[in-house]
Amino acid sequence: MKTRACTRREFSVIFLFLAVAALIFGLRNMEVLEQFQHKIHSTTNVTNISTDPDVNHSFCTFQPLSGEDALEERLLLDSIAWPENPPLPAPVSLEQTSDPAHSTFTILPRRGGGQWHVGDQLEVMIEMSDFHGRPKKYGGDFLLARLHNLKLVAGVAGQVVDHLNGSYSAVFSLPWEGDAQVKVMLVHPNEAITVLNRINREQPDRVFFKSLFRSGSLSETTICDICLRPTQQPLCNFTDRHTGDPWFCYKPKNLSCNARINHFTGGVNYIIKGNETKLFQSRVNLKVEIRASGPASITVLPKQKDQPQLKSSIVTSGPSGYYYQGTWRSLNGPTVRQFNISDISPCLKGKVVHMYGDSTVRQFFEYLNAVLPDLKEFNLHSPKRAGPYMALDYANNIRVTYRFHGPPLRIVTVPTRELRYIANEIDGLIGGTNTVVLFCVWAHFGPYPMELYIRRLQSIRRAVVQLLDRAPGTVVIIRTGNPQGLTLNFAQTKSDWFSLRFSKVLRLMFKGLNVHLIDAWEMVLAHYLPHMLHPQPPIIKNMMNVILSYVCPAKGN
Structure with a gap:
């Protein structure tokens, strides 16, 4: 008991x-x-x-x-869930989808009446119709909006709100005095996004890679990727032991997995075919401007003293900045200084700048290497466009490095020993007030499940948190993705829709940390130059001014 x-x-x-x-x-x-x-x-x-x-x-x-x-x-x-369209008969008829030629936007009167002033917000109503001119009854179209003045070289991105009934609102801040013209663009109709979402679910291996395995006189090439379809051929598992980032290759028949010596792009299977290609037509429904039903521009008067500025009730946050006279002005960050060539070396004196990511980060390395007379690239015998790169300025004790992020990489042939993940590289840094870390991850992840991108950022974020814990003075700067020129084939792997989702996830994941953001999405969208994967020099110069303003902030910031 x-x-x-x-x-x-x-x-x-x-x-x-x-x-x-x-x-x-x-x-x-x-x-x-x-x-x-x-x-x-x-x-x-x-x-x-x-x-x-x-x-x-x-x-x-x-x-x-x-x-x-x-x-x-x-x-x-x-x-980042996207509004779904109602079930439509298969195959989808182009005539049922959104047609920018039959759609319009209308500038709404100023709330409270009167004229617009600097500090107000402008609202635009967008009404989408199909190819027969019939109003759409559901949302989910991907629209971009911009307000600009070419004479002033001014521009600001608009925020688009989907009302889920075929109508949309675009809301613009009014940061400058003078004329302001509205531009609205259909990037993809809802039905095209349904296709993009499907191919990402069903065929994430539509971009594939290869590796050469070699031992002595024996060599063999096999296909590699994050997602490999099961076959009778066994797999080599190259998942990174530290970060958990997955990578696999089909095992060579006569060689071991340890014999892998390089990585290169195998090819792309463009799988949008037949009737669905009509949803991705340049000058028809792929990044096409929508016309105004009335005036497309307004006049903005000077800001009035002691008068509260009218704000929209349908958006909770404004743009990150705007262009005026060709220079980017931040609205939620430090004052953006204008760095002449003679100002850059004193700013970076005694510092090491580590750049990691894709070719849109490589543009910053190339910019500094081109404009700084005393910064000389050290020949590491690296593959062109792949890196790694290093440039030194002995007189000012400046070191600038660049390294591509780990696979997936659509790039020239690179040795496997040069495949490094950003998280591992950051873990190897000492950090401190003389260290700047700049990275970007987006352009190569379009064909894959969003879970892959989230997990890649989670591992990078852990490394960033640990770096800032051991060296709080380290300056960490992150570049978002940006809109780009699209064709049918390009959209299948690098659509702006993929890039928009990446940018949203990136902002959320690093929100609240002591890191700085280069809002490349808005900096490209707000500029008058055409959208390109690699933004043109005027935009890159403005991005560099933002970067350097974080490294060497104006007094008082």
Whole structure:
């Protein structure tokens, strides 16, 4: 009896401990959920409908996430969910989809009446119609909007709100005095986005890669990728042991996995064919401007003293900045200084600048290497356009480095020993007030599940947090993706729709950390120059001014 009583007491204690642990775990998850929901709801303004997981590929392998990371992934996927269109007969008829030629936008009168002044917000109503001129009844079209003045070389991005009924609002801040012309563009109709979403779910391996395996006189090339379809051929698992980033190759028949010596692009399978190609027609429904139903411009008067500026009720945040006289002016960051060539070396004196990412980051290395007379590139015998690169200015003790992010990489042939993940590189830095870290990850991830991009950023963020913990004075700068020129083939792997989602996820994941953002999305969208994967020199110069303003802020910032 005595033994039985002790046993009962022991089971009671164990049960109580498990109950308390479960309660603590539940409260912790609720706290994390509330934190991420607050982040998401405070930074997005487009109504999201679909909350289904982006993908669940049978041939894509992802390592299990911790409870907190898995919850974050779920919330991030919800935050970028796109409005779904109603079921349509298959195949979809082009005539049923949004036609920019039959769609219009209208500038709405100033709320409260009167004329617009600097500091007000302008609202534009966009009405979408199909190729028969019939009003659309559902949302989900991808629209971009810009307000500009070519004479003043001024421009600001608009925020588009989907009302889910075929109408949209575009809201613009009015930061300059003078004329301001509205531009609205259809990037993709909803039905085209449905196609893009489907091919990402079903064929994430439409971009594929290869590696050469060699040992002595034997050599063999096999296909490699993040997602490889199962065959009778065994796989070589090159998943990074530290970051967990997956990568696989089909195993050579006569060589070991250790014999892999390089990485290169295998090719692209363009799978949008037949009737669906009509949804991606240049000058028809792919990045085509929409006309105004009335005046397309307004006159903005000077800001009035002691008069509250009117704000829109349908957006919660404004643009990150705007152009005026060709220079970018930040609205939610430090004053952007204008750095002449003679100002850059004193700013970077005694510093090491580490750049990681794709070719849109390489543009910054190339800019500094071209304009600084004493900065000389050190010959590392690296593959052209791939790197790694290093440039030195001995007189001013400046070192600038560049390295491509880890696979997936659509690039020239590179040795496998040069395939490095950004998180691992950052983990190897000492950091400090003399260290600048600049990175960007986006352009090469278009064909893949969004989970892959989220997990890549999670590993980078962990490395950034640890770097800032051990060296708080380190300057960390992150570049977003940007709009670009699109064709049918280009859209299948690098659509602006992919880039927009990447930019949203990036902002949410690094929100609240002591890092700085180059809003390349708005800096390209607000400029008069055409959208390009690699922005033209005037935009790059403005981006460099933002970067250098973070490194060497104006007095008082």
